[in-house]
Amino acid sequence: MTIFSVYIINKAGSLIYHYDAPNTARPAIEKTFSYPLELVLKVFDEKVVVAFGERDGIKVGHAVLGINGMPAEGRFLKDKREILEVLGSEKNYPINIKFGRPPLSINERIMLASMLHSLFAIGSQLSPEPQSSGIRTMETDTFKLHCHQTMTGVKFVIITDPKQGHVDAILKKMYEVYADFALKNPFYSLDMPIRAELFDASLQSMLEQADKLGISNI
Amino acid sequence: MSKEEEFKLMYGMLFSIKSFVSRLSPTDMKEGFLNYSTSKYKLHFFETPSGLKFIMNTDLSVGSMKDVLHQMFSSIYVEYVVKNPLCDLGQPITSELFKNKLDEFVRALPQFTVKPE
Numbered sequence: 001m002t003i004f005s006v007y008i009i010n011k012a013g014s015l016i017y018h019y020d021a022p023n024t025a026r027p028a029i030e031k032t033f034s035y036p037l038e039l040v041l042k043v044f045d046e047k048v049v050v051a052f053g054e055r056d057g058i059k060v061g062h063a064v065l066g067i068n069g070m071p072a073e074g075r076f077l078k079d080k081r082e083i084l085e086v087l088g089s090e091k092n093y094p095i096n097i098k099f100g101r102p103p104l105s106i107n108e109r110i111m112l113a114s115m116l117h118s119l120f121a122i123g124s125q126l127s128p129e130p131q132s133s134g135i136r137t138m139e140t141d142t143f144k145l146h147c148h149q150t151m152t153g154v155k156f157v158i159i160t161d162p163k164q165g166h167v168d169a170i171l172k173k174m175y176e177v178y179a180d181f182a183l184k185n186p187f188y189s190l191d192m193p194i195r196a197e198l199f200d201a202s203l204q205s206m207l208e209q210a211d212k213l214g215i216s217n218i
Numbered sequence: 219m220s221k222e223e224e225f226k227l228m229y230g231m232l233f234s235i236k237s238f239v240s241r242l243s244p245t246d247m248k249e250g251f252l253n254y255s256t257s258k259y260k261l262h263f264f265e266t267p268s269g270l271k272f273i274m275n276t277d278l279s280v281g282s283m284k285d286v287l288h289q290m291f292s293s294i295y296v297e298y299v300v301k302n303p304l305c306d307l308g309q310p311i312t313s314e315l316f317k318n319k320l321d322e323f324v325r326a327l328p329q330f331t332v333k334p335e
Binding site for chain 1: 219224227228230231234235238239241242243244245246247248249250251252253254255256257258259261275
């Protein structure tokens with residue numbers, strides 16, 4: 001019963017708010033390797049990513065998150081050494097590397113939000129019945145995405161565990177929090193990114209309550 | 219919208235959905251995208267390891283059709299298209315036998331009901 005993240009998309013399709021629940025850190029795998037490295041790594045999208053050689057839970061697409069405890073920043077380590085060079089020279093071995101799914105950068109989130117905006121519209125066009133709404137829920141084996149579009153075109157998107165129930169009530173409650181703490185805020189301009197502390201605090205406490213007490217109490 | 223356009227739109231949409239889902243997923247996925255629903259219909263999706271995609275549009279009252287689509291692949295597609303020497307894999311399927319068997323199969327599903335006109 002967990003909520004992973006929340007996105008709010010304005011009527012033009014750009015992301016105006018996002019929130020990731022704190023308990024959903026992506027699991028990372030840390031292992032010690034000896035030379036030569038059996039995994040094939042390559043630079044993809046400014047990150048060092050496993051291209052071939054899945055083993056021990058390290059899958060294709062996992063990125064190098066850190067080496068010997070030092071976190072990675074894109075292609076380089078925190079001390080500015082290039083990761084592929086460090087992994088290529090034998091004198092650095094045995095070496096401890098942390099792999100995991102790369103965290104989404106803010107640019108990627110903005111792209112995914114616009115993608116969802118378009119997919120929502122195409123969902124209504126492909127309908128075999130007339131007058132269909134856009135995509136309301138999207139299910140995969142690891143998460144379920146719920147989307148509620150208001151009359152003004154703002155979309156509230158929640159990503160939860162596939163078995164989470166009562167998400168409609170959570171979406172409605174989120175709309176109320178948006179109306180109270182964003183729209184009624186005199187310093188907030190419509191369709192702009194929401195930067196109000198009270199909105200953040202109120203939304204987070206609403207989501208925590210929904211998780212702990214179950215929806216019927218809200 | 220013409221059938222051709224609808225197919226292209228559907229293919230493009232599913233390709234984008236698959237990429238979207240793989241990036242957004244909080245953990246590694248095994249099967250990926252399963253279905254989506256709107257206010258009027260539900261689209262079920264199943265992809266075989268060879269890249270063949272099965273799509274079924276139903277109304278909102280049905281649950282998961284993944285097993286149904288899997289069975290459609292193994293007991294109808296493989297039997298009447300793959301094993302048919304006259305069917306060219308990758309080309310549009312014109313086999314009448316396939317169409318009839320598929321129709322029988324769908325009509326026999328417990329979720330199938332005739333729409334009241």
